[in-house]
Amino acid sequence: MASVVDIGIDLGTASVIVCLKDEGIVLEEPSVVAINTATKEVLSVGDEAYKMIGRTPDKIRAVRPLEDGVISDYELTEKMIKYFIRKVCGRNVIKPRICLCVPSGITDVESRAVVEAAAAAGARKVFLIEEPVAAALGAGIDISKPCGHMILDIGGGTADIAVISLNGIVVKTSIKIAGNAFDAAIIRAIRDNHQLLIGEKMAETLKREIGTVYGFETEKTYDIKGRNLITGLPQKITVTSTEIKEALEENTLQILSALHSVIERTPPELVGDIHTNGILMTGGGSMIHGLDKRIEEATKIKARLAEQPIESVALGTALSFSSIDDLADGFTSPATYK
Ligand SMILES: Nc1ncnc2c1ncn2[C@@H]1O[C@H](COP(=O)(O)OP(=O)(O)O)[C@@H](O)[C@H]1O
Ligand SMILES: [Mg+2]
Structure with missing residues (x-):
């Protein structure tokens, strides 16, 4: 790969997906790191580390540093990001711009840490994009119009629900049921x-x-x-x-009730739009059989699964470079690093 210029990364709780604007998805691996518990040395990352889950001897531990949508282990998260970025960039001479999507529950301090890790791994400029915005872009929705779209993203750690209009989030919620x-x-x-x-x-x-x-x-x-x-x-x-x-019934009801609460908080004009456009479902968790039907029964709004539910967010992070100037709200904290 000679000149990777713009890289989109979905830093999910279950998997990390890297997408290049011109090449599509180039990496998709579990967000798992295996460490030696005695020395804290990182033994493997991604696919290799995943194979060890539940099968490690005492001195090796396979951890998910982003479990439950928060950064449970800051240092490991940093090492994991660097590992994936280097794997994609190789010996790339041009420093890439990176657009990152992080789990919705992470704090500003944690986001900052992620941005810094990406910068330390060789990024020229790092952007953060909110997950529902990336998911909508990746699923091919035109979010630049004054028209409401509702996104439900169910990942590993969190389910995120948002109403988007004019490139920004109008109402949102996140629950740790996914x-x-x-x-x-x-x-x-x-x-x-x-x-x-x-x-x-x-x-x-x-x-x-x-x-x-x-x-x-x-x-x-x-x-x-x-x-x-x-x-x-x-x-x-x-x-x-x-x-x-x-x-799964109790968790299903919790997700339906979260959807209901977001609809209740949505301005009436946008509720009308959502009724017309339907609810877009993304994330691996949305692939559970029958969720679309349950949502339709509960909300009286059509629900549809994105064509590539697991990849939508990553595709959106890469696509976002085209509309970087318009995504004021989606890019929560643009930062430039040397
Ligand atoms: N076909 C499927 N049916 C139900 N759940 C699935 C399916 N495929 C993946 N998942 C679940 O999706 C979750 C991961 O979704 P993903 O969007 O990759 O998460 P994240 O964005 O948090 O990394 C996991 O809990 C996984 O078990
Ligand atoms: Mg995700």
Whole structure:
């Protein structure tokens, strides 16, 4: 890669996605870092580190530095960003401009730290963009008009809801109910219903394979293995999609209620626009089966999943360079670094 000039990065709680304006997505890896707990040395980042989750000996730990949409470990976040930027830029001579999207829950001080990490990794200029703005851009919505659009982004750590008009956010909210919470709810349900302990990866597999918040026409089943809490021995059981739906019901209602509260706070003209335009769903968590139908039933507004739900934000960060001058509100704190 000879001249990477503009780089868009979606620094998600579950995955980091890097997009170049002309080349599209060039990197997509889990936001995981494996460290030696004794020396704090970083052993691996991304795909390699992900493979270690739940399988590490005592002295190695695989951590998600952005868990739950906040920076739980500042130093690791910095190392992770640098690693990904260097991986994309290689021995690039031209210093790139970088547009970063960070989890909505992070504080100004933390954002500053992320910006500095990107600058230290070789950026000429760093911009921060708000997630819903990036998600809308990435999904191909023209947000420059005085017309309201509602975005629901469900990632790993947070679900973010925003109403956008004229390149800026009019109303928004963020709740810590998203993909990770779904997985945790599945782990609890399997424990309570079957006295079986399963790991987060198994819970995620169940969610993707037979997960639903609406119910399938024909029930689905999936065989899983875990440890029986009473005998302490391995056991195989069959889980049904109905069971997963029940496990996810409480989280589903929390998301629907957050949507409702944003609609209530939205100015009437924009509510009319949203009724016409529908609700756009982005983020991996939005891919759970039946969420669109649940939203439509609850809000009487059409909901549609973006064509590339997981990549929308990253695509938007790269596209944002074209409208950099107009995105006054989306670019929360533009900063220039030598
Ligand atoms: N097909 C799917 N069905 C349900 N959930 C999914 C699916 N694919 C990914 N996910 C979930 O999406 C979440 C990650 O979404 P993503 O948008 O990448 O998060 P982030 O922006 O926080 O990095 C994870 O919890 C993952 O389990
Ligand atoms: Mg995201």
